Amino acid sequence: MKLLKDRILKDGKVIDNRIIKVDNFLNHQLDVELFNEMGKEFKNRFANKKITKILTIETSGIAIACITAQYFNVPVVFAKKQVASNLTTDVYESEVYSFTKGKLSKIRVDMNYLNPQDKVLIIDDFLAHGNAVLGLIDIVNQAGAEVSGVGIVIEKGFQKGREVILSRMSVQIESLAIIENLENGQVVFAQ
Amino acid sequence: MKLLKDRILKDGKVIDNRIIKVDNFLNHQLDVELFNEMGKEFKNRFANKKITKILTIETSGIAIACITAQYFNVPVVFAKKQVASNLTTDVYESEVYSFTKGKLSKIRVDMNYLNPQDKVLIIDDFLAHGNAVLGLIDIVNQAGAEVSGVGIVIEKGFQKGREVILSRMSVQIESLAIIENLENGQVVFAQ
Numbered sequence: 001m002k003l004l005k006d007r008i009l010k011d012g013k014v015i016d017n018r019i020i021k022v023d024n025f026l027n028h029q030l031d032v033e034l035f036n037e038m039g040k041e042f043k044n045r046f047a048n049k050k051i052t053k054i055l056t057i058e059t060s061g062i063a064i065a066c067i068t069a070q071y072f073n074v075p076v077v078f079a080k081k082q083v084a085s086n087l088t089t090d091v092y093e094s095e096v097y098s099f100t101k102g103k104l105s106k107i108r109v110d111m112n113y114l115n116p117q118d119k120v121l122i123i124d125d126f127l128a129h130g131n132a133v134l135g136l137i138d139i140v141n142q143a144g145a146e147v148s149g150v151g152i153v154i155e156k157g158f159q160k161g162r163e164v165i166l167s168r169m170s171v172q173i174e175s176l177a178i179i180e181n182l183e184n185g186q187v188v189f190a191q
Numbered sequence: 192m193k194l195l196k197d198r199i200l201k202d203g204k205v206i207d208n209r210i211i212k213v214d215n216f217l218n219h220q221l222d223v224e225l226f227n228e229m230g231k232e233f234k235n236r237f238a239n240k241k242i243t244k245i246l247t248i249e250t251s252g253i254a255i256a257c258i259t260a261q262y263f264n265v266p267v268v269f270a271k272k273q274v275a276s277n278l279t280t281d282v283y284e285s286e287v288y289s290f291t292k293g294k295l296s297k298i299r300v301d302m303n304y305l306n307p308q309d310k311v312l313i314i315d316d317f318l319a320h321g322n323a324v325l326g327l328i329d330i331v332n333q334a335g336a337e338v339s340g341v342g343i344v345i346e347k348g349f350q351k352g353r354e355v356i357l358s359r360m361s362v363q364i365e366s367l368a369i370i371e372n373l374e375n376g377q378v379v380f381a382q
Binding site for chain 1: 214215216219220221222223224226227249250253254257258260261264265266267268269271300301303304
């Protein structure tokens, strides 16, 4: 998606060979106009799928998931990372290892909000090692629902996320920008 | 806002005299269509204000803020509760006491995303004791920006949030539903 790639080149800050910071429009300040263009693009790429629900994970996925949901006319459910005092005990639970934070954390979805009839589009901001998406897929499977697709804003093509996910299941993964490498402070996109 | 009040009556679960759970449409599963109606209503109520930015706090405020931002054509910034490994040290910082969690936590906004020219609409899901909003106001003040209004989805009118905020500054506070009490498992709205 050219608009997104141009924005990454303009505002992304390459921290090192593995990390690019896009706080300016994606993770801290949110460019909702750009998100709408991304939402339309996700709708185009999954036009052949009958989606009933969008699933994401707090925090950074929520905004993108909600704007995207407008083009699918479906509700969003987000997996919670923290135990809320008023979250029921009837939850689907999975574990996600975060390389950024260097720790394993539990993610949970209330059983009321996913059911066997659901056709789920998983949306997230980044795909790197694939752990967050695998945790979300695990939760969809526990609910007996179908994973209809995975929509990612920025994929780090030099990490193994896509490969790991596809080794577990056959699913359509669509990334709006795939970064091939970040060496020497330069962003190189995959063709 | 009648649509929201009806939904609270239909799907809200009164936990005790102080707590109502609206996970079904506001805090865990997100009814994006309803959020759009709320966004339009916020735009109506703050129609006289020239807003340049919407500020909220993770997690629950983000979705509402983003959908609302579409009606104001402005970006969203959300205050972060957790220290991200790649958040710069140049941040505005405040402290928020959460009664739900029983602890004090820091919230932070990167200095790049609020500036003295900004006219800020603060958006949050709940107004109870007012601590989250006070923390956000503190951050806007640190940036030398203007707090143009506070938009809340559900206000607990039986707690002191509104009073506390108005004792500190004169600001337009708009709540889409004000709950007067939750006694005996019943939701009673303020007139």
